[in-house]
Amino acid sequence: MENKKALDIVVFPWLAFGHMIPFLELSKHLAKKGHHISYVSTPRNLERLLPKIPKNLLPFIKLVPIPLPRDGVLPPKAEASSDMPFDDVELLKKAYDGLKEPLASILEGATPIDWIIYDYPCYWLPPIADRLGVRKAFLSLMNGWSSASFGPSSNMIKDGAGTWSKPESLTGRLEWVPFQNNVVYRFHEAKKSLSAARKNASGVSDMFRGGCSVCDCDVFAIRSSRELEAEYLQLLEKLHRKPVVPVGLLPTSVDEDQMANSDTWHSIKDWLDKHTNESVVYAALGSELGPSQDVVNALALGLELSRLPFFWALRNHAGRPQELPDGFKKQTRDQGLVWTSWVPQAQILSHNSVGAFLTHCGWSSIIEGLQFGKPLIMLPFVLDQGLNARVMEAKKVGFEIPRNNQDGSFDKNSVAQSLKVMCEDVFGKIYRDEAKKMSRMVADENLHNQYIEEFEAYLYRNRPISEA
Missing domain, CATH: 3.40.50.2000 (Glycogen Phosphorylase B;)
Structure with missing residues (x-):
């Protein structure tokens, strides 16, 4: 020193x-x-x-x-x-x-x-x-x-x-x-x-x-x-x-040596490797606030309706277990993967096949997403999450899933449309490009x-x- x-x-x-x-x-x-x-x-x-x-x-x-x-x-x-x-x-x-x-x-x-x-x-x-x-x-x-x-x-x-x-x-x-x-x-x-x-x-x-x-x-x-x-x-x-x-x-620093011995990461990586660049939507709503059953249902049906490949980290929160809609896993078995235990989020976001990040807008998650240049599809719930979403939308690195202003409700159509616009539409390209630009600063x-x-x-x- x-x-x-x-x-x-x-x-x-x-x-x-x-x-x-x-x-x-x-x-x-x-x-x-x-x-x-x-x-x-x-x-x-x-x-x-x-x-x-x-x-x-x-x-x-x-x-x-x-x-x-x-x-x-x-x-x-x-x-x-x-x-x-x-x-x-x-x-x-x-x-x-x-x-x-x-x-x-x-x-x-x-x-x-x-x-x-x-x-x-x-x-x-x-x-x-x-x-x-x-x-x-x-x-x-x-x-x-x-x-x-x-x-x-x-x-x-x-x-x-x-x-x-x-x-x-x-x-x-x-x-x-x-x-x-x-x-x-x-x-x-x-x-x-x-x-x-x-x-x-x-x-x-x-x-x-x-x-x-x-x-x-x-x-x-x-x-x-x-x-x-x-x-x-x-x-x-x-x-x-x-x-x-x-x-x-x-x-976040991605520890490749540690991941080399991780069975969890090997399984996830094998699934991601089967998809083309920037084709997969990664969805994760954080480890603190378990989503309500209505939120889980709307997200599940929206992911299915979008027809986009998805990897959904849906952790079982203490005291609030979530159930997927009847038949969802069978109907989406060739489209997406739902993972109900811990996942190495930074490694997933760093993978080339991931093209967008559906997030609750916790500050750590936003930093991780933008570090790897992933545009944000935003679904904030409480505390600083909504404020983060306003700023990220203003910076053109993400946009929010439309919701009822009074009660925060949304439906499968809002989810599906948001995903398709972000991942496939010309309008979404603005956000995809800006997220890549911001990653230069966030990952510096x-x-x-x-x-x-x-x-x-x-x-x-x-x-x-x-x-x-």
């Missing part, structure tokens, strides 16, 4: 794989530069993440298990949000809050900690870190336009200060955004997002958690880039009165490494004074 002292950094993500994996990606980048990372999570989560750490980085990344408190409410072995129904995730946040004392013990261990990089639910962490002289980096896995939708952190601590009081308030232009934009919720998205943000079986709303986490941090790190949204990053600094440091998009390793270097330099310059 050219005579620079290695930093000791604790990393503590929320218990969702959409959070744990990007936090791990950032940890790997910092470990490559010689810093010592203590990655803290529950034992089962760490077991599931261990294969994602290259052997050469194992001396620099220490996996630190802390058992999740059990009160008889959580399902057996549930340690991540994907292990339980979406509506019960607040119970996981309550258990997460029970990690306060074990985490404090880690921070006050024998080796002085320079920084902790933490996630939005951890509202109770900053006072502990301050007491121990540890600097605090809040890492937002939402982009700037989504983060800005919550307004100033002071408003969030006041539980939205009126803006998040009713769905209608989220469907119009936000008063604190000074420039013209169309990044607003549809009514059905606002209603669901408002409900999700205010659920408090844990006793603490997400608005309060996020507000305190941002208000009390030393630096607001964010999974974004200036090439994508410079004006929103500047706005966040004004809203929160904190330095905002983008860490880049943390694009040198660009995103520069962001990591800027973040590393910030952490080093602003390490605790006693270590300076």
